[in-house]
Amino acid sequence: MSSVSQTFMKLFRGSSGPETVPAQGSPKLTRRSSGLGELSRSWESAENLCVLDLGSTSPANIRHFTEHGHRIYSEDLLTASTDPELLTKDEQGNAILDSRKFLADNLVYPAAHFDVVFCWNLPDYLHESLVKPVVGRLWSVLKPGGMLLAFFHTRDAGPDSPCHRFHIIGADTLEMQKIVLRREARRGPTGAVHTAISDGFQLQRVFNNRHIENLFRDFASIKFFLARDNVREVLVVR
Amino acid sequence: MSTPASGLAQIGKSVVIKGELSGSEDLYLDGQVEGSIALKGNSLTVGPNGQVKASIDAKGVVVQGRLEGNIQASDRVDLRKSATVTGDITAQRISIEEGAFLKGKVDIHRSDGK
DSSP: OOOHHHHHHTSOOOSSOOOEEEOTTOOOEEEEOHHHHHHHHHTTTOOSOEEEEOSSOOHHHHHHHHHTTOEEEEOOHHHHTTOGGGEEEOTTSOEEEOHHHHHHHSSOOOTTOEEEEEEETHHHHSOHHHHHHHHHHHHHHEEEEEEEEEEEEOGGGOTTOOOEEEEEOSSSEEEEEEEEEOOEEEEOTTSOEEEEOOOOOOOOOOOOHHHHHHHTTTSSEEEEEEOTTSEEEEEEEO | OOOOOTTSEEEOTTOEEEEEEEOSSOEEEOSEEEEEEEEEEEEEEEOTTOEEEEEEEEEEEEESSEEESOEEESSEEEEOTTOEEESOEEESEEEEOTTOEEEEEEEEOOTTOO
């Protein structure tokens, strides 16, 4: 598993920060999603839904929801978590991320604001120190009865499972695109040119069912869908 | 990257403006602006070097650079692949290129009431 300090030493603290982009030329994979299918059925006759997409900016997802008359918020939490200013140390001197600062700058919404939250594979790739605080914040910004969809790798997926972004292309169909961080040359405030490089996001942990239930213990209900590609889809209701 | 057409009002990349910007013609902005921009009935293009911290009220908005602020467009918003936008977007139509970054809300209000 990657260490926080190794990840940040590879990132340039530029005026704009790193940006995630899909791997150039990587094939887009299509997968059926039972969790998405169940969500789609639940909102078939719904109007003016308020949706939160926590993956990297997806034109497809924005189009999908706005064409149906819904509002969608886009917030790439995984990229936001790579901000070098989040780096701090715990009491033991271990490198962690400042969850208070992270939540002061991200996921800032009114309470009970969203009908649906798409977490995608965020908990699998987000740094340990941010996972529970983020889930706690998501609980508070979801409306009672609101739903959250998250994907978790099973142990069979392997430690090198690539991080994907997900595009909704049908009621129960997703397109997956591998994410890499972009190599960029930026001119800093002194005029010197710096280059950001990265290995991309690495799987931080493998949740078992009990861990997932514990993570979402404040939610009213939880449903698991096991997919053939070693991914466990989880649909929770606040 | 699109370049501004001749006859278009332009703010070059070395220009820094703080305050309220308003006008009745299309504007190509490649510099730094902080404040608010009102171009009702006209279009705003934020060029690739543009760095804008302002609320925008225009007919159409094209973003190639960096924008922090809300966009209210009576017609269309285009985020090009080099765009970095932090703010909420309200428009009749929107186009987002692959690679564009958006942190905020997208709310489409069509003129037919839908």
